[in-house]
Amino acid sequence: YNLDDAPSHAADTTTSYFRLMKYKVPPAPPAADHYAGIGLMAHTDKNTVTILGQNDVQGLEIQPKEDNNTWVPVVIPEGAFVAIVGDALKAWSNGRLHSVRHRVVLRGEKERYSWGSFLMPKDGSRVQAPEEFVDKDHPPLYRGFTYADFLSYFVSTLKDDALDVFAGLPDVVDDRDQLAVN
Numbered sequence: 001y002n003l004d005d006a007p008s009h010a011a012d013t014t015t016s017y018f019r020l021m022k023y024k025v026p027p028a029p030p031a032a033d034h035y036a037g038i039g040l041m042a043h044t045d046k047n048t049v050t051i052l053g054q055n056d057v058q059g060l061e062i063q064p065k066e067d068n069n070t071w072v073p074v075v076i077p078e079g080a081f082v083a084i085v086g087d088a089l090k091a092w093s094n095g096r097l098h099s100v101r102h103r104v105v106l107r108g109e110k111e112r113y114s115w116g117s118f119l120m121p122k123d124g125s126r127v128q129a130p131e132e133f134v135d136k137d138h139p140p141l142y143r144g145f146t147y148a149d150f151l152s153y154f155v156s157t158l159k160d161d162a163l164d165v166f167a168g169l170p171d172v173v174d175d176r177d178q179l180a181v182n
């Protein structure tokens, strides 16, 4: 995208935290109740990028764009990691990068451990698509916002579509309404 100074800008404005997660084995018999195997409910990450690794127990699933009935397992090879785009990066890229909905489902007999490095904009940084990402084929989707404000909005509402409601420009909000009606 010809954003020469983007990497150094990102380094100046990004912070991260690291989290280790433990998922218990679902009660036996596995998946007796519909939710028994859900380790982590469906969500999009709110930050910019999440880098995930795990032990040898799979469980991550993603939802194809615009298909909220299908879940596709993500098989992470041993020693590999997965990068997940979050809502802040989706907004910054003017929707060119998609923040995929994902969840964790446990099916086996073994505990799952995962670790994640959660990259996010530093306190007070603004999330605003650079003009290189906006043109007549890519009209602006989100207003600029302060990441901390978006996060507070999300934490106070826990809305699944927090980004669209909080920062979506009218076209995005109209599309959302239409989807809800259809």
Ligand SMILES: O=C(O)CCC(=O)C(=O)O
Residues within 6 Å of the ligand: 021, 040, 045, 050, 052, 054, 060, 102, 104, 114, 115, 116
């Ligand atoms: O444990 C995983 O694989 C996913 C964790 C996750 O999606 C999250 O913490 O946001």
Ligand SMILES: [Fe+2]
Residues within 6 Å of the ligand: 043, 044, 045, 050, 102
């Ligand atoms: Fe996540």
